[in-house]
Amino acid sequence: MDKILVATTNKGKLKEFRQLLSPLGIQVLSLEDMKQKIDVEEDRETFLENALKKAKTYGDFYKIPVIAEDAGLEVEALDGYPGVYSARFYGIDFGGKEPVKEDKDKANIDKLLRLLKGKKNRKARFVSVVVFYKPEDFGIWTEGYCYGYITEQPRGDRGFGYDPVFIPEGYSKTMAELQPEEKNKISHRGKAVKKLLKKLEKLYSTENPDLQGLDRTGQQI
Template identity: 45%
Template sequence: MKLVLSTDNKNKIKEIKDVLKDLDIEILGKSDVGCDFEVEENGDTLYDNALLKAQAIADKTDFYVLADDTGLFVNSLGGDPGVHSARYASEHNDKLNREKLLKNLSDSEDRSAYFKTELVLIDPDKNIIPIEGICEGNIIEEERGDNGFGYDSIFMPLGYDKTFAEMTLDEKNKISHRSRALQKLKIKLTKIK
């Protein structure tokens, strides 16, 4: 079985390979199958964006295809930044995104939030299989920690006294939204085989 990821991001490929390591699956990046193009993520939801990316590759190959999109949803901001998490401050800049979010939350008592990852798996028969992973938590008032990326230094998962950026990669990967989605993917792939 071959699984093509809608990315060439080495860290993402490594993470997915690690979760699926005990399955007999060859995992490939999109350029490995001649799909080294970018897909415009202009969907209204994370699912829409993941589907756009998966469909673009599924149209060019008969292997399993996997795409994802992730966002941070803050309850008191009506779900913002949500699908626009990567470009919340109008450009793809993690520091500016965090600063804008903290500013927008400065007068809010409700700092509850959740990360959501949407995976879309398309099988060789072109069936679409959506998978979701969520990690709930709170946005703290100032950055803490040097690990991770994005909003990790201001997101503290429920039941923990450390931000994602204060956790080791192993600690984060046991509870993160992406890890939860990938564990569900692993179960689905095990049933397929």
């Protein structure tokens, strides 16, 4: 395996994946690097189902190993929303739609803070489900969580998405105020990818397919 496709066009997410996958020492491509373009709608009800759909669709189309992720923010006081709708929270009916004045990330944050205004319970967690799929061979998946709470105002200019309003447990800084290396150690995505790398190392060193996720034919267990 000399190259792998990370199924995203999100530059912030791609940057983090490239940092996290650097131990593999292989070329990391994004969807922007592919000449033929296809769209995969994230229309499933769980993070795992969305990640599996993307991994298999892109892997079978491009015929190269793929890493696909679905991730999001779950807020306790909002019954788990935005959840799988995290990237498009501003545009769904739950809590009313939010106008996009600057960009979608800002609109998502504005809506989140509006819905949490006056609420004492601001507990939340980031969730990441990562799927590795090698066409016509096998697939595996892992998950990672980062627990914390939502601030009342955005802080920091690093990261992306909801990072400016999320403070991890045990920290006083938001995700957007942390250095990338520090964030990757504690983030949901960092934890999921590290688990994935360990599973891949085990698989390639022992050729043991008895791993969480998919069997060697790519069928979901």
